Amino acid sequence: MPRTSRIQGLRDLSVEARRKSVAEAAGVEAAAIAAFDPAQGLGLGQADHMIENVAGVLAVPLGVATNFVINGTEVLVPMATEEASVVAAASNSAKVARIHGGFSTSSTTPVMQAQVQIVGVADPEAGRVRLLEARDELIALANEQDPKLVEFGGGVRDIAVRLVPSRAGTYVVAHLQVDVRDAMGANAVNTMAEAVASRAAEIAGGNSLLRILTNKADLRLSRARAVFDAEALGGPEVVDNIIHAAALAEADPYRAATHNKGIMNGITAVVLATGNDTRAVEAGAHSHAISPAGLYTSLSRFEKDADGNVAASLELPMPVGLVGGATKVHPTAQAAVKLLGVSTAAELAEIITAVGLAQNFGAVRALATEGIQRGHMSLHARNIAATVGATAEEVPAVVARLVADKKVRADYAEQVLADIRAGR
Ligand SMILES: CC(C)(COP(=O)([O-])OP(=O)([O-])OC[C@H]1O[C@@H](n2cnc3c(N)ncnc32)[C@H](O)[C@@H]1OP(=O)([O-])[O-])[C@@H](O)C(=O)NCCC(=O)NCCSC(=O)C[C@@](C)(O)CC(=O)[O-]
Ligand SMILES: NC(=O)C1=CN([C@@H]2O[C@H](COP(=O)(O)OP(=O)(O)OC[C@H]3O[C@@H](n4cnc5c(N)ncnc54)[C@H](OP(=O)(O)O)[C@@H]3O)[C@@H](O)[C@H]2O)C=CC1
Secondary structure, three states, rough: OOOOOOOOOOOHOOHHHHHHHHHHOOOOOOOHHHHHHHHHHHOOHHHHHHHOOOOOOOOOEEEEEEEEEEOOOEEEEEEEEOOOOOHHHHHHHHHHHHOOEEEEEEEOEEEEEEEEEOOOOOOOHHHHHHHOHHHHHHHHHHOOOOOHHHHOEEEEEEEEEEEHHHHHHHEEEEEEEOOOOOOOOOHHHHHHHHHHHHHHHHHHHOOOEEEEEEEOOOEEEEEEEEEEEEEOOOOHHHHHHHHHHHHHHOHHHHHHHHHHHHHHHHHHHHHOOOOHHHHHHHHHHHOOOOOOOOOOOOOOOEEEEOOOOOOEEEEEEEOOOOOOOOOOOOOHHHHHHHHHHOOHHHHHHHHHHHHHHHHHHHHHHHHHHOOHHHHHHHHHHHHHHHHHOOOOOOHHHHHHHHHHHHOHHHHHHHHHHHHOOOOO
């Protein structure tokens, strides 16, 4: 069967049947994603090699978002999240995006930056120039630290030097700009920064202090765009409401924070599912969300295009890898990568960005029409039913009453469960 991400009725299958259906649709062996089953996921022994003082593992629901077409390829997306309605929203948006061809993505070269802070330079302007004169020497010294990365075509691409005035004087800050290829790159660039720090300080005429990557990875950008059909959304008025919602997020930091949280609902779920550094991606995203006027603003843009449809776009840092960190050692993360069918970090970064845009659009569309609660709470109701003690067999009946009565609350769920058990 040709690879497809359209699996109608996936929600109605059992977990095991869903996993089988997803593997078939993705064109992978069922064994490739067997580690989605916690029984075959991260073992205590493996976990004990990953972090310190391991006492257990924390399982998180792993859903699969459907309907994605990205650069013409059908993609089923693993999403690790504890939040109801996130997977549904991403799938719903992806379904609408299919009308105009799905998502188009692109990305820059995977360049991560490490900072070397140099303190106590009497003549920082001249110190900066001295460092730039020594560019080739410092690049060679840094590249010696990771011959394998250079062998893969990576390595230091350039050096930039910034002067940062502060209450404690002006710092000369050298940036190593390193192509890290398919790594997230933090360990790689941190090693390089530590190796060049003392020589850089000597050249600049000061003392080196911090040698560490920046998570404001604005030389490693990923982009996604999609067109959402006006008629499918409910007509021009809905489009105008979506544009207004997006305009507020652009202008108001209070709204931008939640608008961007909506984006990260999608992004962080895939970053986590693939064993990548969620904190690095979140730090990069929010540090990127600063307007030219210095305001915290929305990361995505929604515009009404010439045909009256919504043209949505998103560009942000996306420092994710396939070869380092937990991705290589976590069996479920490896299975997630197999399901995605990606072979480079850039491909992964672009899929993650598309999912962020889909998630963001789904939330804003709901907010700009019926509001978030109907969709979100009707799915959250299952959590509430389980919380008050409903068995798997009782949950559907409890949820149906909570949603029908528009009272998705734990106290009401207790009453409904009691009624159902009493045959009322
Ligand atoms: C929840 C929906 C999708 C319902 O929307 P709906 O129109 O009732 O859904 P539907 O039953 O017509 O299904 C449409 C498609 O949605 C997907 N879908 C629909 N239901 C399911 C399900 N149970 N399981 C799996 N997939 C589901 C599925 O893809 C389905 O098509 P199909 O593939 O079946 O042909 C919609 O109301 C929605 O997208 N709401 C937005 C929810 C959301 O954004 N949740 C994120 C949490 S809220 C938040 O924290 C972010 C926020 C809101 O604060 C951000 C911000 O402020 O901007
Ligand atoms: N965000 C942050 O602030 C920080 C994050 N971290 C953590 O660092 C980890 C990621 O760092 P990262 O450097 O990726 O980890 P790794 O050091 O595990 O992986 C990178 C290494 O993999 C090797 N490699 C093999 N194949 C490739 C390839 N195709 N492309 C590139 N490199 C390849 C490279 O050479 P070689 O084998 O010679 O090393 C490279 O140095 C994450 O777990 C993150 O959480 C750490 C510090 C700070």
